[in-house]
Amino acid sequence: MSVWKSETMPIRTQADIVHVRQAVRTWSVDAGMRLVDQTKIVTAASELARNTLEYGGGGELLLEALSESVRVGLRLTFTDHGPGIPDLELALKDGWTSGGGMGMGLSGSKRLSNEFEIESQVGVGTTVRITRWK
Amino acid sequence: MERIPILRMGSFLLVTIQVDMHDRLAMTLQDDLTTKIVQTGADGVLIDISALDIVDSFIGRMLGNISAMSRILDAETVVVGMQPAVAITLVELGLSLPGVRTALNVEKGMAILRASRTLLGEEENDDVSLEE
Numbered sequence: 001m002s003v004w005k006s007e008t009m010p011i012r013t014q015a016d017i018v019h020v021r022q023a024v025r026t027w028s029v030d031a032g033m034r035l036v037d038q039t040k041i042v043t044a045a046s047e048l049a050r051n052t053l054e055y056g057g058g059g060e061l062l063l064e065a066l067s068e069s070v071r072v073g074l075r076l077t078f079t080d081h082g083p084g085i086p087d088l089e090l091a092l093k094d095g096w097t098s099g100g101g102m103g104m105g106l107s108g109s110k111r112l113s114n115e116f117e118i119e120s121q122v123g124v125g126t127t128v129r130i131t132r133w134k
Numbered sequence: 135m136e137r138i139p140i141l142r143m144g145s146f147l148l149v150t151i152q153v154d155m156h157d158r159l160a161m162t163l164q165d166d167l168t169t170k171i172v173q174t175g176a177d178g179v180l181i182d183i184s185a186l187d188i189v190d191s192f193i194g195r196m197l198g199n200i201s202a203m204s205r206i207l208d209a210e211t212v213v214v215g216m217q218p219a220v221a222i223t224l225v226e227l228g229l230s231l232p233g234v235r236t237a238l239n240v241e242k243g244m245a246i247l248r249a250s251r252t253l254l255g256e257e258e259n260d261d262v263s264l265e266e
Binding site: 014015017018021022025035036038039040042043046047050094104105107108109111112 | 154155156157158187188189190191192217218219220222223224226227228229
């Protein structure tokens with residue numbers, strides 16, 4: 001698997017969430033994804049960017065365009081240095097939220113991705129990585 | 135401050151969301167709409183989302199809130215024009231927009247609003263013809 005393009009974007013303000021959505025849209029169009037797949041990865045990115053801002057106190061997104069033999073995809077890595085998630089299993093449950101949201105962000109973006117990884121350490125921060133293949 | 139315009143059409147309010155909304159703008163719309171419903175005594179709200187290329191859980195929650203708030207203020211809300219890819223994604227995300235009335239397009243949405251007003255009109259105002 002090779003990364004042929006990458007970019008880092010800050011997630012510090014609500015406007016950055018909009019910028020993330022727009023960048024992921026452009027990259028998914030460039031990767032030749034179908035409209036439904038574009039919509040899925042942009043929606044997942046919107047959820048995770050909001051988590052990074054609301055729960056992680058801000059952070060960044062690493063956008064990567066991947067290619068592996070004949071397939072291409074996008075990998076998004078959201079990193080924050082916030083409080084971390086004490087119980088990952090609970091955080092991934094539908095409808096569970098530690099804040100005022102609907103609790104669909106993490107579990108929903110997992111369903112919208114082909115690959116999903118999450119690492120979190122209390123007091124250190126959280127990293128969520130999703131990949132969607134064309 | 136940036137705002138989404140709310141148009142008045144007879145006893146209905148019409149909102150067309152044409153920008154990629156940041157979260158605060160969505161909250162402002164929620165506040166503006168409820169204020170406008172009370173000011174104008176509108177009995178229907180039509181929200182056109184055909185220009186939105188995603189609906190995430192935040193916007194989904196806003197649409198649910200607007201529907202619930204306007205219902206309490208005696209106005210029916212219909213959300214129209216959702217793109218097919220948005221509907222597919224929304225369900226996979228885990229949101230089915232409970233309590234939000236939807237229609238395929240503006241015309242069908244207006245028909246729903248007119249029908250519910252006519253129904254109400256017959257119950258409450260027999261002497262006034264609200265049809266036509």
